[in-house]
Amino acid sequence: MNPPPTPGAPATDPAAALGLPGGDPAEAVAPAPGGPRRARSNGQFAEIWRRYRRNKLAMAGLVIVAFEIVMAIISPFSTPYDPFEQNLLNTLQPPSAAHFFGTDVLGRDLYSGIIYGVRLAMIVGLSVVFFSLVLGLTLGALAGFKGGAWDAVIARIIDIFLAFPPLVGALVIVRAVGGGTLPVVIALVALGWMTTARLMRGQVLALREAEYVEAARSIGAGTRRILTRHILPNAVAPVLVYSFTSIGVVVVAMATLSYLGVGVPPDVPEWGRLISQASQYLSVPGKSFLWIFPSAAIAITTLGFAFVADGLRDALDPKLRGRN
Numbered sequence: 001m002n003p004p005p006t007p008g009a010p011a012t013d014p015a016a017a018l019g020l021p022g023g024d025p026a027e028a029v030a031p032a033p034g035g036p037r038r039a040r041s042n043g044q045f046a047e048i049w050r051r052y053r054r055n056k057l058a059m060a061g062l063v064i065v066a067f068e069i070v071m072a073i074i075s076p077f078s079t080p081y082d083p084f085e086q087n088l089l090n091t092l093q094p095p096s097a098a099h100f101f102g103t104d105v106l107g108r109d110l111y112s113g114i115i116y117g118v119r120l121a122m123i124v125g126l127s128v129v130f131f132s133l134v135l136g137l138t139l140g141a142l143a144g145f146k147g148g149a150w151d152a153v154i155a156r157i158i159d160i161f162l163a164f165p166p167l168v169g170a171l172v173i174v175r176a177v178g179g180g181t182l183p184v185v186i187a188l189v190a191l192g193w194m195t196t197a198r199l200m201r202g203q204v205l206a207l208r209e210a211e212y213v214e215a216a217r218s219i220g221a222g223t224r225r226i227l228t229r230h231i232l233p234n235a236v237a238p239v240l241v242y243s244f245t246s247i248g249v250v251v252v253a254m255a256t257l258s259y260l261g262v263g264v265p266p267d268v269p270e271w272g273r274l275i276s277q278a279s280q281y282l283s284v285p286g287k288s289f290l291w292i293f294p295s296a297a298i299a300i301t302t303l304g305f306a307f308v309a310d311g312l313r314d315a316l317d318p319k320l321r322g323r324n
Helices: 036-053 056-078 110-146 148-162 166-177 181-190 193-207 211-218 223-259 271-281 289-316
Strands: none
Touching: 036 056, 036 289, 056 110, 056 289, 110 148, 110 181, 110 193, 110 223, 110 271, 110 289, 148 193, 166 181, 166 223, 181 223, 193 223, 211 223, 223 271, 223 289, 271 289
């Protein structure tokens, strides 16, 4: 039987006494700014950043992503022409000093259109991944931690959604909801959260039986504390890595929908729409710039997020800490 605490002595966190993740004797006392907890957290982030920046491809991907985000923010002020402005007397002009990438089939400045496409890709890609994360993390954690009927029902819902071909399902949803950016986001979220949920469910299933979780239960830790302090912090890293990869997948999916004639309106200079309009000139000499520049934008964006995801995977993987 434990002796009663000495009056005036600070309480000791049982989790810290057992050496559990998240346990800290200093939690019973309000930590001073810049104290041990903050120093330890800063040290962990510094170590992750050190391992990340040693990966040259990851740093290249970070530069690409940062550049595109900046361009998306300043695009209204950085384009030499209005990306929607049409000039049918100036169509299909090759690259020149006046039009860096030439003009498209509607006489619009192709460079301005591609920069606007960066903004659209970032908005749609980040929105889809954010809402897919919220939905997938919530349902996956609930299924993995609760188990039983919760797990069975959520797992069957995931299987039902995975049974739909993604492209066909997105086409149906966009057609049913209507054209525009918002229907594209809704369609891609509806068909993109399942992998996140399944990955999160598997991580939680593996971690809920870990020794430190069992020890936390044995000392009376509540469900909320176990989930938020001991399971989610360790389970979320692989999901975040997958999410960065899926941003590039979302960009490709949006371009595919636009190429097929659904999604954004025809007058919007989206990358897939630009390639679709250029497809009739594939065999025309001197017109390859119409599809090369938007295709390169898609490829560079996809590779950038893939490189960032690979770098995060290596930096967050505990098995690689001694190798870098």
